[in-house]
Amino acid sequence: MTRIHSLDEVLRPVLARIEPLEPVMVPLKAAIGWCLAETLASPISLPARSTASRAGLAVHALDLAGASPHAPVILMAPPHRVSAGDTMPPGCDAVIDPNTIAQLGPFWHATESVEPGHDTRLAGHDLPLGALIGEAGRCITAETVLAALRIGEEALPVRRPHVRIEADDCPETFWLRARLSALGFAISTDGDLPDVMIRWNNNAPARLALRPADTAWIEHRSGCIIVEVPSRIDCIIAAWCALLLPVFAALTGGTIQMIEFPLARKLTSPVGIAEIVLHRLQDGMADPLASGDFPLSAIARLQAFSLTPAQLEGFAAGTQVAVTPLDKPFL
Secondary structure: OOOEEHHHHHHHHHHHOOOOOEEEEEHHHHHHOOOOOOOOEOOOEOOOEEEOOOEEEEEHHHHOOOOOOOOEEEEEEOOOEEOOOOOOOOOOEEEEEEHHHHEEOOOEEEEOHHHOOEEEOOOOOOOOOOOOEEOOOEOHHHHHHHHHHHHHHHEEEOOOOHHHEEEOOHHHHOOOHHEEEEEEOOOEEEOOOEEEEEOOOOOOOOEEEEEOOOEEEEEEEEEEEEEOOOOOOHHHHHHOOOOOOOOHHHHHOEEEEOOEEEEOOOOOOOOOOEEEEEEEEOOOEEEEEEEEEEEEEEOOOEEEEEOOOOOOEEEOOOEEEEEEOOOEOOO
């Protein structure tokens, strides 16, 4: 009889042998969704000089202190007219409405006071020198790329695992490829030894205390992490959640995202077996769609998953559970 191994017993020694991959540079717009390999800080201040955020008159705010319609302040020089985005003239730190200043003879009368910085973007307002843009191990977002573009970056350092899928083309393979592609991983069916090899095995006995992937397996062999899983989509999803994502996090230096939500309904689980639970997120709650056996109707609505530890029988309704979004598994 084949021995049943706990998830931790099988996964922990594999993770212990993994070293993060060497970073490679990838074009900015192709890096969204990948894990940043090195912390990115701004080498410049943005804007470099203060700029007007609206059209009007550029002034030195202290020159207008106390100005009002009943007690106008006299300016000895004409204010500078600026448009939105213009660099502020030397000595000016605010923009005011042109209607608040009128010329009377050789002088200009201001009838409204303003605070320094009014309707301007001061130097360093968007990005002070050294401002943190992205942390190592965090997911690169469109906002990260926006900031990187503004400071003149053309590429970002990422760790990109090479994954080989040894399986025939089928809907299950398509799902796996789509998930791997969304994380920016290199996918192949042959070639050099990959970092991770995923292959179908429909003849293995039950050997892993994981539902619904009790015939799945993972091991580190000759520098490659091999994951075997039956070609059933529910088993593939369970292996993705419990085996592959921890491996990818270790290879990329990323951190699996776990967000707490209250359970919409009671959740039961057999003791002694770790169980993947599929969830739909709505109304601020995690609604369990399926556990143990995933019908396609539940998979089609899948938004997040949770892992019920082997030592627990489940959770009562309203209990806070940590779930991982399927579309954004890393922080």
